[in-house]
Amino acid sequence: MLMGRRPSLWISVCCCCCWPGSLVPSYLLLKEILSSFSCKLSKLFNNPSANSSAKALKVIFHDFPGGPEGFELFARFCYKNGDLQITPSNTPLLHCIAHFMEMSKATLSSSPCLINSTRKSLEMIQFWTWSDTVNSLKQCQELSAISGSSAVLGKILDSLLARIAAISDASPSDSPESSALRFSCDTRSTVSVKTGNSRSWWFEDLVLLDPRMIEKVIKGMLSRKIEHGTISRFLFYYLKSRLSNAALYEKKKKATEVTIELLNCLDVNSVSCKRLFGILRVSSSLKISRACRSTLEAMIGAQIDQASLDNLLIPSSTLIDSIYDVNLILRFLKSFLDIVGKELVARLKRVGRLMDLYLAEVAPDSCLKPAKFVALIASLPDAARDCHDAIYRAIDMYLEVHSQLSDEEKMKICCCINYEKLSSECCKHLAKNAKFPSRITIQALVSQHSKLRSLLQDTNNIKSTQKSPLKGKQCEDGEQIILYAKKLDLSIENEKLKAHLQGMHWRVMELEKVCKKMQTQMTSIMKSRKYPATSSGSRSLPRLCS
Known part of the structure; x- marks a missing residue:
């Protein structure tokens, strides 16, 4: 309870920002003092119906900025005639209170104006320490739904991004005492700079921001042309931190979805394929939205040539149709071909070699249907492989396990082989292979004859x-x-x-x-004859x- 001089009329103000049924703090204050600073209360108290009441006036605020603590700051400002210390730690809250209570101008000419005081504090933001800026940004995310928060958020966010941009543009050899790095002497970030990790020291300070604020931060970084590789590393670091703590399921899900969408805004070469597979494995248990999962799969598919065999061996969710998720691999390949096409032969052949290894792993799967096996083989164009020996060996293993297949089904599978790309050793093996239909043996012979x-x-x-x-x-x-x-x-x-x-x-x-x-x-x-070399003679x- 804040006490002033003996009033002629008392009012009780309740800040109802607590859970229903919980104890709500009340304050007995002089309405004349409060109304001299707040146009909102001044209009309320000048209402004839309010003045006609003989009882103490009771005002209830359901969403006062900062709850009871915020109202105490407001009351102290009024009772001390504006003599309240405004610091970086309370500037965002006081700025929102000033908007909420309509304190853009005082009702009395002699009364200080809170909105002007907070604006002066924001004008000095360039002299705030790094930790002050980060803490103010964290406070802004709690006030995001309150009127007036966007203006102060914009200034604080601009200041933070300018400092990160200065670090990103600085040489790694710059000392932490340089003008670009000297933001604070009381933050753990300075220690990180001294260890030599000068471009990522700010990672740890921002991991406590919620996904909505991270989205604003990253979009600001993109507009400032900060290196995509740095942004990518931060997003992976941020998501790992959010998933490793004891956060609720929905918060982890939201952080994962926001991270995926932001990574998709970056240059594909700046995003680690291996780490994307890590997100994919985690997202399966979080049940992220279908659109977000499609985005993640498309990003992986775009650089599937950078993947390893272990990355592709993702267990099927049902384990009925196959041991591994073959449909997922087919979607990866479709995304890859949509982007790369047939022009980048080197990348195409890397994927071809990777798929040969994958075929050898899935061929012994007794649950894998012939149609899916054929789809895997035929998913890449012929230019992806110089030799079809690996395909022949995979088919040989598949037919060994699926001996009950009819000749017609075997023919559909074997038609995926380009016999002109088989080595003589594989053709010799095929000639004696009883698992293959006779017609396939004939086709191999005709090809070798040609x-x-x-x-x-x-x-x-x-x-x-x-x-x-x-x-x-x-x-x-x-x-x-x-x-x-x-x-x-x-x-x-x-x-x-x-x-x-x-x-x-x-x-x-x-x-x-x-x-x-x-x-x-x-x-x-x-x-011996010393014939001159001709174009036909030099032909190998x-x-x-x-």
Whole structure:
């Protein structure tokens, strides 16, 4: 209770900002003193119905800024005729009280004006310490719904961002005593600067801000062109701090959603793919909104080529259709292709190698449906892989586990193989592999036959250009291979077909040896005759002969 001189009329003011049923503090004050500083009370007390009451006037405030503590500050200001110390720690609250009680001007010319006093304090904000600025910002987030808070928040936020921007632009070698860094001598942040971590010392001071205030801070940083890498590191640090404390479920969920949306505003190269996977794992238990999860998946997909196999091995939520979440990986790949397309071949091939590893992990899964397995293989364009040996091995494992599949289902799976990109070793293995349908074996043979034709044609072209004496031998070997392939009757029984295929592969191996020998001999002939190098003569032999 604040006491003044003996009044002619007392009033009781209750600040109802507490829980229903709780004890509400009351104050007996002189209405003349309060109304001389507050236009809001002056208008209320000048109401004829208020003056006609013989009883003490009772006024109830349901949302007074700062609750009972805020009202005490207001009353002390009035009773001391404005002689109240205004500091950075109470400036935001007093500024909001001045707006709430309509104290923009005094009702008496001799009465001090609270709004002017708080404005003068804000004009000196450049001399506030860093800790004063941070504490004032924390106070603003508690007053965000009150009229007048936006103006003071804007000034405090601008001051804080200017200091962070000065640190971000400063050289790491700058000393903490420099003008850009000398904000405070009483804050733990100064210690962080002295340890050499001069660009991220402010992280720990801002983690106590709520997600709404963090959103304002980050958007302010973006407008000031602060480095996206710094912002990204802070957001991951902020989220980790919020998730590790004992906050309520809803607060953790809100912090996660806000962090994801803010990370999405940054340059994709400044956001760590590994850390995004960390958020993904945490968000599963928080049940973030569908739109927010889609945003997170799109960010991961955009840089899936930076991921590792362990990142992709995310367990399925149901464990019915598959052990791992295959649908999630397919969404990642779709996002990647939407952004990258087929132009960035290097990135595309990195994803191809990653998916080959992933296929080897999921192929033994007995719950994985054929359609999903095919979708995984076909999710990337053919340019993503130079060799299909890994795909063949994955299919081989899948057919081993899913032996009950029909030939038609096996054919759909095997159609994903580009037989021209199979090595001779894999083709030889395929010829003897009983798990594959006979038609697939034939397709592999035809493909290898085409490769042999191309090889022989290229070899003939080289020898005709160099007028090599080995022409007769080459033609004989080539004709033998081609005639051998033509003699195959594709309608014969499977066992005979496999025997022919095996013989064909032996001939391929023999041809490779001949080609290597020819290459050595042609090199010797060119050196001995000293023929000038021509465009056709400098052409290297195909990979099969190298």
